[in-house]
Amino acid sequence: DSEKPWTLADFQIGRPLGKGKFGRVYLAREVKSKFIVALKVIFKEQIEKYKIHHQLRREMEIQTSLSHPNILGLYGWFHDDERIFLILEYADGGELYGLLKKNGHLSEKQAATYIASLSQALAYCHGKCVIHRDIKPENLLLDHEGRLKIADFGWSVQSSNKRKTMCGTLDYLAPEMVEHRDHDYAVDNWTLGVLCYEFLYGHPPFEAESQKDTFKRILKIDLTFPTAPNVSAEAKNLISQLLVKDPSKRLSIDKIMQHPWIVKNADPKGVCLS
Numbered sequence: 057d058s059e060k061p062w063t064l065a066d067f068q069i070g071r072p073l074g075k076g077k078f079g080r081v082y083l084a085r086e087v088k089s090k091f092i093v094a095l096k097v098i099f100k101e102q103i104e105k106y107k108i109h110h111q112l113r114r115e116m117e118i119q120t121s122l123s124h125p126n127i128l129g130l131y132g133w134f135h136d137d138e139r140i141f142l143i144l145e146y147a148d149g150g151e152l153y154g155l156l157k158k159n160g161h162l163s164e165k166q167a168a169t170y171i172a173s174l175s176q177a178l179a180y181c182h183g184k185c186v187i188h189r190d191i192k193p194e195n196l197l198l199d200h201e202g203r204l205k206i207a208d209f210g211w212s213v214q215s216s217n218k219r220k221t222m223c224g225t226l227d228y229l230a231p232e233m234v235e236h237r238d239h240d241y242a243v244d245n246w247t248l249g250v251l252c253y254e255f256l257y258g259h260p261p262f263e264a265e266s267q268k269d270t271f272k273r274i275l276k277i278d279l280t281f282p283t284a285p286n287v288s289a290e291a292k293n294l295i296s297q298l299l300v301k302d303p304s305k306r307l308s309i310d311k312i313m314q315h316p317w318i319v320k321n322a323d324p325k326g327v328c329l330s
């Protein structure tokens with residue numbers, strides 16, 4: 057029954073799936089139902105040390121409230137003296153990042169399919185006043201059919217204007233976040249442009265040696281398209297309409313869904329292994 061709290065005894069722990077920022081993730085099976093899940097273990101001392109208590113609570117509240125085929129499910133959670141356990145949906149394809157690094161870059165059909173899936177997931181989130189703010193390949197998982205799942209809502213906000221402290225890669229930051237200006241849902245639209253570029257070229261558009269140079273390139277919208285790999289004009293057109301400095305001028309999510317490149321290349325079932 058849903059009232060009885062989960063405990064570790066309800067699960068058989070399998071192989072470690074990988075290490076996240078603040079904890080490890082294990083394959084696990086719920087003993088009674090034999091249902092396979094991913095169990096994310098976070099040590100309470102890490103939460104104290106990094107003062108991420110509120111961020112973790114927000115992640116859990118937000119992810120539990122969301123239910124969408126392209127958003128990784130958070131089924132529940134429990135804790136013991138020293139650890140917190142998140143019971144998460146298991147996506148056996150692992151990080152999209154791995155696919156991108158293995159292939160160097162994705163095909164236009166794959167890229168368009170994933171951008172369409174992300175757009176649908178973000179439209180759903182924005183409809184529930186949630187801004188993710190941290191969509192990057194490491195936070196994107198694939199299920200057994202190659203369907204994209206947005207994971208790790210650690211940095212998402214319930215549409216307040218909380219500052220995002222600078223950690224991890226900055227390639228995905230929108231100009232208004234780099235300038236610590238107020239930001240809204242349009243930061244996720246910017247990120248779709250960065251991701252679309254990275255899916256097609258294998259590296260983000262404003263990559264630079266130093267963080268300072270990345271900031272400068274973002275603020276200048278220093279966007280160039282390499283000649284290789286060859287990318288269609290429609291794809292470049294979509295990217296150019298998203299990587300726009302003025303948030304109000306970025307292509308809206310429903311306009312993304314109607315863009316010729318998406319209409320022509322995205323697999324409507326969100327599954328694309330070609």
Ligand SMILES: COc1ccc(/C=N/Nc2[nH]nc(C)c2C(=O)Nc2cccc(NC(C)=O)c2)cc1
Nearest residue numbers: 073074075081094144145146147148149150151154
């Ligand atoms: C190392 O090769 C791997 C291949 C597939 C996986 C699958 N992970 N699937 C997940 N489902 N739900 C969650 C949460 C996860 C998860 O966190 N995976 C995870 C965590 C940290 C690193 C990685 N690394 C990779 C390569 O996927 C995956 C994990 C590792």
